[in-house]
Amino acid sequence: MKTIQVKLAKRSYKAICGFGVIKNLAREIKRLNLGSSAYIITFSKIKNRYGKHLVKSLKGSGINYTFKVVADSERSKSLQSCFRILQHLARFDKNKKVFIIAFGGGVIGDLSGFIASAYKRGIPYIQVPTTLLACVDSSIGGKTGVDLNLGKNLVGAFYQPRLVISELSFLNSLSRRQVRAGFAEIIKYAVIKDKLMFKYLEANHAKVLGLDKQALGYIVNRCVRIKAEIIQQDEREEKGIRTILNFGHTLGHAIETAGGYQKYNHGEAIALGMILASRISKKLKLINQDTYLRIVNLIKLSGLPVQIKGLSLKKILAAQYRDKKFIGSVNRFVLIKDIGRTIIKRNIPLGIIKDTLGIPSSL
Ligand SMILES: NC(=O)c1ccc[n+]([C@@H]2O[C@H](COP(=O)([O-])OP(=O)(O)OC[C@H]3O[C@@H](n4cnc5c(N)ncnc54)[C@H](O)[C@@H]3O)[C@@H](O)[C@H]2O)c1
Ligand SMILES: [Zn+2]
Incomplete structure (x- = not known):
């Protein structure tokens, strides 16, 4: 396991990377005091295959969760899906201290980060990347956003995650x-x-x-x-x-x-x-x-x-x-x-x- 500190003054965070590192998830969430309720944004394929690992790592921590599954496509990086997710998130959030887990590749990461930046003017989010591209690139650095028909990433925000956990064993099922x-x-x-x-x-x-x-x-x-x-x-x-x-x-x-x-x-x-x-x-x-x-x-x-x-x-x-x-x-x-x-x-x-x-x- 390797931990790299991304040093950005108040917005600093850890990027933890390796095999078996997902088991640290709940402990890190608690340490950072991110909240009591995880809103996990993902694709169904990822939820079905690895959701149980995420849930297992939250078990016994007192953190409750819900999954929000979005369509597996770059097209999910859109204002239309933001709108639908924000409505759903607001309903889930009643009387809770909510944070977001972006559980997927770059599409999920960019979309979830942008929603985290906008909802209530910013709530915490964590990146749990599941593609090689997201592990090496998109999960780090806080560029979040969605596409317009006119071009990619035209709407977005710089908004850093509070933690990145790259579980490399998740990559085994990639094509x-x-x-x-x-x-x-x-x-x-x-x-x-x-x-x-x-x-x-x-x-x-x-x-x-x-x-x-x-x-x-x-x-x-x-x-x-x-x-x-x-x-x-x-x-x-x-x-x-x-x-x-x-x-x-x-x-x-x-x-x-x-x-x-x-x-x-x-x-x-x-x-x-x-x-x-x-x-x-x-x-x-x-x-x-x-x-x-x-x-x-x-x-x-x-x-x-x-x-x-x-x-x-x-x-x-x-x-x-x-x-x-x-x-x-x-x-x-x-x-x-x-x-x-x-x-x-x-x-x-x-x-x-x-x-x-x-x-x-x-x-
Ligand atoms: N924010 C940034 O700094 C940054 C940097 C680079 C790229 N990006 C963005 O990232 C996006 C591309 O990311 P991507 O390539 O991860 O695409 P993606 O999120 O669409 O994932 C690619 C495919 O891999 C599948 N998948 C994901 N994890 C899997 C797993 N563990 N096993 C099997 N299948 C899995 C997904 O279902 C999907 O079909 C683009 O929208 C790009 O603009 C952002
Ligand atoms: Zn790129």
Whole structure:
């Protein structure tokens, strides 16, 4: 078991990660005095498979609970589902001291965190991530929110969890595709901050993707530590430090949106976005061909997509210009100078973006 302290003054919290760590849940809730009633937001698949573990860990603690099951889809990250959940939560909350447990992947985490931020102007919430992506990335850092038809995460708040408990044995039931999606964010951490980890992944990608206990424990902890260090310096993305976590996300989000959140999942879209951002870095002569190929190869080796298929490139471009990372019409890309070193560039000419996507400049 590893505990990483996310140090954010009054909003500091522990991220506990390992095998068998879920049994600490009730003790930590009591220590933090979060409340007497847990409102657990989840997908039915997760409730059916792992709900009993969560319930067992609350048993005898005097904490009562209810499950709120939402549809298993990115579409649940919507204002419509917020409305329904808030109504239900308000009914459950009568005469209780309620807190939320986000029990699932990034969709559940983002949605639950946002509801926690808004209900009664903020109630405590805990992240119990169940996907690799959520363990290494979305459960940490307090970015919460929901999507609009016009784009992802357009409505949201910075709202930190009070605790993160990543029970790595929950990951065993993930599909290969979901494991790969988490692996995309792992590659992101290596590319933006840790050349040694990148080398480790080149040699050990099969172990990590096979959820080997030791490799998984090492990588999840490493990513959480990197993320904690970044957000500790720039919690609300005001200083341009946290921005580097968006490597691959500018075009990645556009690909995800253009595909209706179905064609490519978040991790797959981000893998494609990282290739495109690396290609732009190469075009601007920030990196050489070798570095570019190392990144593409690692993505390929892990079984993630390396080429956009079945999507209109023009649709991607249109989605991109609605992204939050485009301030007015000025675009902003996280690019790389080397593996482990980033640089933020604004105003990348449209011609370069089109060229990178393979769209003729006349279109
Ligand atoms: N807040 C942040 O900082 C941040 C960072 C990265 C991504 N995100 C968001 O996270 C979302 C993607 O997260 P995700 O990939 O975890 O998606 P997800 O929450 O949709 O989960 C993916 C799938 O895995 C299934 N699943 C979850 N846990 C399982 C388990 N233990 N065993 C078997 N199946 C399981 C789910 O039912 C779902 O079908 C996106 O909405 C993205 O925008 C947020
Ligand atoms: Zn992401």
